[in-house]
Amino acid sequence: MHDIATEDQGNSKLHYLKIDSKGKLLSSKGTLLTLAPGMLLLNDFPLLESILPVLIKQAKANEPRLPVKFEGVSSTNPQLPGFYDYSFESSLGETGALEVLWVITDRTAFYEKMQAEQQKVNERKLKD
């Protein structure tokens, strides 16, 4: 699991969130989001609400805790108006409780370019 303290905090395109099994924010590093410590994130992030039970289930079943990744996420949260890659990785914290590290990477410029190119390809396919 990444260690938030040792990650490159100078990279403004990344945001690191550590949350507990209830979706409560434990720590936040980065410039993409402004979040109050201790706030519950599930209501504001439906993708997190969807995936958190899966991560908890995997952890309880002692399944391999590989990062779960989603590319090109178009968020409904007004603080994330573009396209982002999400990575979720669960681990056991110092107290033995489940913690999830959620890494958000802003890839808006990349996906906007991809979308414009894909739009042309798809429009051609739809005409055929």
Added chain:
Amino acid sequence: MISKKVILTGSLGVGKTSLFNRFLYQRFDEKYLTTIGVKVDKKVIEVGGRALNLLVWDIAGEMNQDKVPTTYFLGSSALIYVFDLTRPTTYENIQQDLEYLKVLCPGVVIRKIGNKKDLLEADKLDEILKNVPGAIDFTTSAKTGENVEEVFISIGEQLLKNA
């Protein structure tokens, strides 16, 4: 409140995003815009006096379902397989696609949806439906909203029945 993940899947240009926008926001845009990656939002529906929180995933369309990243399907409770009633290429592989999805997501509720009903006259629609492999659950129009809410209510009823 019970929460359930529902995925809209199917080939490109079949109207998954339009169905998503119609159900979540009661809006429709004539212009086709390619979906990149995934968008997720939620809506609480009432089924038989019970509230159900549906977490709806709109994913980028692929010609074949085995091209869709499998992580998208993690934890899903229901799949809406959407095809375009006016384009046979979007339902020719429906049986193979559904077999694949049933293996990938065992036990999930599946609804087969023929969209863009508004583009067809009734007799033409009947003719097309005879050519679609297997039984379909709903014909919909994201444009007019016809049967869109009904699809999700039907899923909600099944999910609560299975719970």
